[in-house]
Each structure stands twice: as C-alpha cells, then as structure tokens.
Amino acid sequence: MNTSKYWMCRKNNGQFIHYVDKLPEDLSGTWTASIDFDRRIEIQKHHSATHLVHAALRGILGDHVGQKGSLVDEHHLRFDFSHFEAMTDEQLEEVEQLVNEKVQENIPLQEERNVPIDEAKERGAMMLFGEKYGETVRVITFDDDYSVELCGGTHVGATGEIGYFRFTNETSVAAGIRRIEAVCGTQVDKLLRDEKRLLQQVKGAIGQTQDLAADVLKLIEEKKALEKELEKVQMQNTGAKLDELIQSAGSLDSGINLVKGEVPGADMDALKQLGYDGIQKTKKNTAIVLGSKDEEEGKVYLMVALTEDLIKEKGLKAGALVGQLGRLVGGGGGGQPNLATAGGRQPEKLAEALEKVNELIKESIS
Structure with a gap:
C-alpha cells in the first residue's frame, strides 16, 4: 500500500485541494484521505484556546486589541495582536486565569454555517481587518457574551476539552504589535511535569526546606557576598603584582x-x-x-x-x-x-x- 504524508489543504474556486509530500508512481485506483486523529485533537484545543485568549485580551487590555496574526499546531499557539506596550506579569496572570475559568465552565461549541454576513456583524462577531468575506460566513461561538468570531478552522466540542491553558512567552514583533505564545492540552501537561521535575531537582540540591524561595534568595545573596570577597582578594593579588613590576x-x-x-x-x-x-x-x-x-x-x-x-x-x-x-x-x-x-x-x-x-x-x- 502506497502512503503519502499530508501537508496542507487549500480551497481554490470552491474546491478543496489536498497537498502531499510525494505522489505514487501508479495513480490508478481509489485513494482515501485520513486524518492524524491525535494531532487533530491537539490542534483543536490550541485553536479554540486562541479564541478564548483573544476575548480575554480584549476584556482585560481593552477593545483596541485586534488580531494581527495567528498560528496554531499540535504543540502550541501563537497570537499577534495590537497593543501599545508590553503586558505586565499581572495582566498575563489575569488573562491566563480568565481563559482557564472559561475552560472550567466547559462552554459548548456553537457552530453556525452560512450565516449572512450582515447578521454576523449585527451580532458583534469578531472579524479580521482586511480579510475578504463572502455573503455568508461560519460563526464560532463560545458563550454569546464572551467569544463570537468568524472562523473556518477546527474546534473542540466544548471548552473543557482544552484541559488547561498556560502562557509561555510574551514579546514584541513590531511597533504597536505584541505576540503571546501558549500551550494547552497534552503540551501543558508536559510543561507542568517538566516544571515539577525541575522543582524537585532544585529542592534536592538545596535540601529539605520550608520556604524554597527564601532559601534560594539567601543562596543568591551569599553568592554575591562571596564574589565581592573574591574580587577583593583578586585586587589585592593584582595590586601586589603591580608593586612587584614597579620594583x-x-x-x-x-x-x-x-x-x-x-x-x-x-x-x-x-x-x-x-x-x-x-x-x-x-x-x-x-x-x-x-x-x-x-x-x-x-x-x-x-x-x-x-x-x-x-x-x-x-x-x-x-x-x-x-x-x-x-x-x-x-x-x-x-x-x-x-x-x-x-x-x-x-x-x-x-x-x-x-x-x-x-x-x-x-x-x-x-
């Protein structure tokens, strides 16, 4: 049986074209396109999480926030948006908390196809600036009062399937445009396990402690004091060397x-x-x-x-x-x-x- 790896799917003149990495020598016969189900599930989680985080950003930072770019795959999500300054740690925590609250609410997906574009606008559906839409659109809703967007992608059946949401990075990509990156689903589970393993390693290195943060800070201060002492000794040694050279x-x-x-x-x-x-x-x-x-x-x-x-x-x-x-x-x-x-x-x-x-x-x- 000949198999080809799926790369992407694009729509052209109303037809869906599937791209693969190679073609078999013999094109005759019947061919079946199948989905990598596990990968698809993780993409759905990250895609739906992008909708939730978009709504959270607008709610916490302001209505000026608008999507300027997006990428989702089975490993993470990336979302570029209009904002005039770096997000603070407090703002990131607020957004993360709000998204996870919506995940815990297990809001069911409301998917509507062939909605008249004017009706979608009246309902306040989020639309990408500069994007061309037809007379009818697909509307994805997670709670009419929270997230309503025009979207053609794949999504979870309810927000609880996302599992948990965690930011991994926040940076600038251009003047007035910020970028956040995050993980959910199995990837956030891996992240949390890695963090737990790291914490256990730190505890093992320091020893049993009631207040790990305080002990780490104490070690840092001790290190600084030792470095100053070493610097003093080195200067004394170099000073002695200078006297020797002068003599x-x-x-x-x-x-x-x-x-x-x-x-x-x-x-x-x-x-x-x-x-x-x-x-x-x-x-x-x-x-x-x-x-x-x-x-x-x-x-x-x-x-x-x-x-x-x-x-x-x-x-x-x-x-x-x-x-x-x-x-x-x-x-x-x-x-x-x-x-x-x-x-x-x-x-x-x-x-x-x-x-x-x-x-x-x-x-x-x-």
Whole structure:
C-alpha cells in the first residue's frame, strides 16, 4: 500500500485541494484521505484556546486589541495582536486565569454555517481587518457574551476539552504589535511535569526546606557576598603584582621608566584600576604597560598608562600606543592620553606585544 504524508489543504474556486509530500508512481485506483486523529485533537484545543485568549485580551487590555496574526499546531499557539506596550506579569496572570475559568465552565461549541454576513456583524462577531468575506460566513461561538468570531478552522466540542491553558512567552514583533505564545492540552501537561521535575531537582540540591524561595534568595545573596570577597582578594593579588613590576621596572635609553608585564587573571577593569594606581604610585617619568589573557575564551587585554610629564614633555599618548599593541594581538583599542586599553583575539601573542613596547615607545618620541 502506497502512503503519502499530508501537508496542507487549500480551497481554490470552491474546491478543496489536498497537498502531499510525494505522489505514487501508479495513480490508478481509489485513494482515501485520513486524518492524524491525535494531532487533530491537539490542534483543536490550541485553536479554540486562541479564541478564548483573544476575548480575554480584549476584556482585560481593552477593545483596541485586534488580531494581527495567528498560528496554531499540535504543540502550541501563537497570537499577534495590537497593543501599545508590553503586558505586565499581572495582566498575563489575569488573562491566563480568565481563559482557564472559561475552560472550567466547559462552554459548548456553537457552530453556525452560512450565516449572512450582515447578521454576523449585527451580532458583534469578531472579524479580521482586511480579510475578504463572502455573503455568508461560519460563526464560532463560545458563550454569546464572551467569544463570537468568524472562523473556518477546527474546534473542540466544548471548552473543557482544552484541559488547561498556560502562557509561555510574551514579546514584541513590531511597533504597536505584541505576540503571546501558549500551550494547552497534552503540551501543558508536559510543561507542568517538566516544571515539577525541575522543582524537585532544585529542592534536592538545596535540601529539605520550608520556604524554597527564601532559601534560594539567601543562596543568591551569599553568592554575591562571596564574589565581592573574591574580587577583593583578586585586587589585592593584582595590586601586589603591580608593586612587584614597579620594583623591577627597567629604564629606556630616553630615561623613561618602563613598568610592564603580564598580570594573570586580571580583566580589563582590573587593568584599568592598576593603571590609575600605578600613575599615583610612580608620579612621574613612567610608562606602565600591563596585559592579561584568557586563553579559554580566546581573549587578551592590554592597558597603557602614562604619567602627565611624558604626555607634555615627550609627546606620548596612551591611546596611540595601545592601538599599536592591540593590532599585534588581533584587535584594537584606544582611550585618553594618560590611560587607554585594547583587546584582541590572539592571547598567544601577548608576550610578543609586550616585547615590542620598548621599540614602540622609542619610535613615538623620536
């Protein structure tokens, strides 16, 4: 038996055309189109939930809400609508609660075919702006006082079949247009089970607790305190390294004292702070060039700091020097005349760049 996978169905000139992924070699015989029933059921749930959420959005956000796009499948629903700002958590919760109330009410589907378009308008049926409708339309109603829309899609027999509704995302897609995404049916069951599993994992990691939220917040605060303490220790270590480099500073032929070297573990902010500290400690006639690298991340950092007299009397500029060094490590940089930084993507070339410092300073003052 030859089978083909169904892709879509479209209406053309009053006829329904079924599209498949492939055609059999022999087209003779009788063919039967069958529905993937389980998939169809889940699409129905998400489609009907879209009608409920549309009505809820209008009720809570205002009548300016109008549908601007929609997608439903067996996995989720997506609904674009006109609204001027992001929905708040409170608004999302209100809409979610209202939709689930309508699900619990188990409102029966009222499906009417061939309703005169004028009659549907008089009854306040929701219509898509710009959509072309015929003289008669199909009206889908879930409670005359709640959701009445023109629609040609598949729906549940009553809202209780949706099971449960849960938002998963709310974003902007264009100016004045928001997008919500949600799940229901078997997909929301999977979501809730995943959330339960995650919660159990968190509880297992933390241990038995009476107030999980409070304990998590406590851990976050403790982590922040430890990070601050670690940062303090690291700054002390880098400060000691700076003192060591100052003590072993060399002197160029021009008489300029040169403090240079690698400071392991320092990031760009740490190097900048060391530059300011170095200027304060040396006061005059000193150029400070420090570097560090993160080989795991493939990054290298460089900093040049100059005492004020070198800028005025020798014409040196930290920005120009660090720019040249940055190019040597596959990057670039710049900054103020007294302190500038550069970054690159070739940490293996840091030593080579530091070796070039003497030559570059000599060229800059010649």
